[in-house]
Amino acid sequence: MARATSDVAVEVRGVGKRFGNLQVLADIDFSVATGTTVCILGPSGSGKSTLLRCINFLVRPDDGEVYLHGERVGMKNGTWMTERELCRYRVRMGMVFQHFNLWPHLTVLENVIEAPVHVLGRPRADTIEKARTLLDKVGLAEKQDVYPHTLSGGQKQRVAIARALATNPDVLLFDEPTSSLDPEIIGEVLSVMEGLSSEGMTMIVVTHEMSFAREAADSVIFMDAGRIVETAPPEAFFTRPATRRAQQFLQRYVR
Amino acid sequence: MNRDFLVVFAHYDQYLNGLWNTLWLSAATLVLASITGCILAALMLARPRAVRLPARWFVDAMRCVPFLLFAYLVYYGLPELSLQLDSWACGLLALVVYHTAYMAEIVRGAWTNLSREQIEAGRAFGFAGFPLFGRIILPQLFFASVPVIGNQSIYILKDTAFLMIITVPELTFAASAVQSTYFVPFASFVVAMLLYWLVTLGVEASVKRVEAAAEMRRG
């Protein structure tokens, strides 16, 4: 499969999602340029996590379309893709979860090489080499043979980031990556993320960490009650929020 | 095949008789084994080792032995001790003694898992002795054990079927009698199975009721 890289990595058009009677997402339109970092902010329950999961189709949107480098995700020739067909797209998007979601029966190294070896079929020896490089990059080279339960939260999350990078993804999705961490440990994860961002990784980050959004984001999307309320560069968003909802939100978060 | 079922249904009285005996044996075992089980559990928790250890051995032994083997032991062994009991009494005795061990284990488990704090609170409020036991401890023991006892009663129900081998006229015996007289093997045993199933569903429904009541109290 030829990998098409275009200027627009991810495009979301008119996405909506209902859970029963509740409209969780509506009229979601945005695009993410290749090599940029987009932060999605908003109060709890605004649908941020659901939106993220609509991008890699862990949740199937009821309305709208999602495109990865110009290719439509989720639907082919008018019919929904099967789980197996979706796998081809998901493996091109790495995901980092709030609760790390590491696999406890595998060592750190095995966690990182699992997807490249078993989903992409890459040779094990090469993958191990690359995995060691990635673990070194996130500062955990010496932990490669331990099991996840021995690690701290921050260490687990850094392993999770290495794992997400191992498949050479086009896009990295982050779902509140630091929300489960102790305040002192948040910094070590954020610095890894900032490093990735400045290296030109395409990232979509759902977060409450305003400092990260301010420093590393190229664009901020503010959501409330399932809709995008405001989209702006971080400078503009944090100093001169255009909408009242955004102003109220920032007042509560930024002292 | 349908004719077979008609034959079976025509002899519903035999089935009902067998079912009644099965239920009677099960209920009697449940009640008696619960009482003796509580006593045995108390012995298992006693302080002197001379009391505790034999109780423990008995429970462990019963849990290693197949019920039918134990039933044979009682049935063929009692005459050796000059005790002549008919098959009914032997069967009931075997059931009660065997399941006393399991009940004891259940009660002991519930006792050791009792919430210390609630008992402490009870004592702090001035409860002692019988009122403490009756109003604080017993309800908790009861609600904690009901699901497990419900489970055990299904085991008791199924063990009664073994007694057909020593000619106790319970449900499977009745089905077997109908089968051998009228040559309707499939139908006769399927009907018996359905009856066991219905009784089991009844037990499970009752357990759910009690659990719901416990939930309401616990909140």
Add this chain to the structure above:
Amino acid sequence: MADLPLLLQGALVTASVSLAAIVLGIPMGLALAIVRWQRIPVLSQVVAAYVSVIRATPAITLALLIFFGSPSIGIVLGATAAAALTLLINTSAFNCEIWRSALIDFPRDQLEAARAYGMSPLLRFRRIVFPQVWRTSLPALVNEMTLLIKASPALAVIGIVDLTRAASRIGAATYQPLPPFLAATVIYMLMVMLLVGAQRFVERLVRERFDLA
């Protein structure tokens, strides 16, 4: 005791029939559990009903049904085959519930990560779910094996001379029931202890290799 060989023969019958049912019953239970776990339409409900009825059925009744009833539906089974089939059907129903409970309790987070990384359902099950689920199910599965062995004397009604039947025959012939029954009890105990010992061994092996908390 001159009757020891007879007793041991009975023990062999018990062990072999039980072993066949145990070995086949574990994967069969898993297959049934997966059907319910994946909520496959129609088949799920059939399995649920099957499990519910079989778990309520005494081993004796089931043995009689299978041995005497199978010709009525066109299948002819020898006593040994019927015996193994009885234990197999019985244990598969209980194993289904054991596996199912472990599958239901499996942390969704890990599955979500596996999905997000593009793992197909089969790959997810093989690499992530099964390696963990068999370890949590092991104690319950072994317990069910001991229950199977304790139910096996039921097979005497269809003519199988298992350990209990052998002991009872010896007792009837010698008018001394106690010694063979006690000897049989010891043999059953040994079988149970063997199973539990094997379980502890596997658990220790797993713990050393994987160092799981």
